Amino acid sequence: MELTLLGTGAPEGLPLSGCPCAVCATALGGAARAATALLVDGVLLLDLTPGAAFAAARAGHSLGGVRQVLLSHPHDGPAVEVPAGLPQPGRVADGRELALLTGHRVRAVALDAPGTGYEVTGPDGERLLYLPPGGAPAGIAEGNGSAERLPYEMVVADVVGRPEGLARLRAAGAVGPTTDVVAVHIGHEAPPFLELTRRLAAAGARAVPDGTTLVVGAYEDVPDVPRRTLVIGGARSGKSVEAERRLESFPEVLYVATGGTRNGDTEWARRVSLHRERRPGSWRTTETCDLVPLFADDGPALLIDCLSLWLTHVMDEVRAWDDAEWAGGGERELRERVAELAAAVRATRRTVVAVSNEVGSGIVPATASGRRYRDELGRLNAAFAAECEHVLLVVAGQALPLRG
16 A cells, blocks of 8 residues: 655644744745645545645646545635545544445544544555544544554654654554654644654654655654663753653653652752643652662663752762762762663663753862762763663753764
8 A cells, every 4th residue: 555645744734824933934845844635545535635636746646546535634714625526525434434446445533632533454454544633542442353453554643743642552552663653744833854853753753755655564664762762951951851752652651750759848849740740641650769670670661850869869878978988988889889770771671761960061069079979970971871872962942862
């Protein structure tokens, strides 16, 4: 089954007319995106958009063979003119299946937002799932047939706007390691192209230019999701948000808070509350600095926030703040604990995203203990980073890849 993306943008397209934002200002030439529309094997058109016939011609196709046009979501603005010879657009009721004479079958998938998702099965059995903008499946497992039919060979969806929808599909087994996940409905809320590519790759997805033709069932371009990632940055740089964003499309995440509750510290309690409100409700939280056993166990993805507080805890335990204790064995014990942590990261089979502070680029601390902490955190970050496939430095909310 062959799929041509006549457009990959949001319903208003990209750039948005008259918008002065930075994303729209740089979405020129090949970076521009028309409203999303999909042409399947030249016979099925999913979403009719302005200029669809011209877009098909530019991609080397014609709409003359289209036998069915289906709409996935309400189209705002004036009605789109139906090109001559093209069937009138329609919708399929949730749960109903439409059979085409060409051997294609289309089943409507219920969503948690206005619109309809479409599961398309080709004559040879390949399966594609297309979801509209802002849509995520509601109960994808129900009515989806036997387990042998999962996962889909390809999913085309609003990965940027609804990453948790991808998490639901993974939880239901509808998206597996070989599923080609293609992001569409990309508008000016999405980051610029290079950042978009990096962010989608962390979710196991990709974006392609308008006019791209894909073969459903070809998996060679599926991005590899990194197993270990370190995100470092200064205070309020956005490093925790970046770390959380990298796991939004995962069905299960264990959030490891190393800072504890600090009873009586209202400012700290407010910080913890803001973090909890930002995280998906499906994530679980544990408060611990005993990280090595977590790396050794099997289980869902880990988000560790943060290594800086873990180091404070360990330096307390080895009495690193006292010069005599430090010289008498505290330094050696700390080195052993950091080496043990690095070895656990190297051996883990879990997906791990860890957050740490970068404190070595500012003013030299006035106290010996402050300088000691700064130095040891630099060593810890270097040791942890050496075991990670991806390392990101976050500055002013922008993630700069240092590795991977």
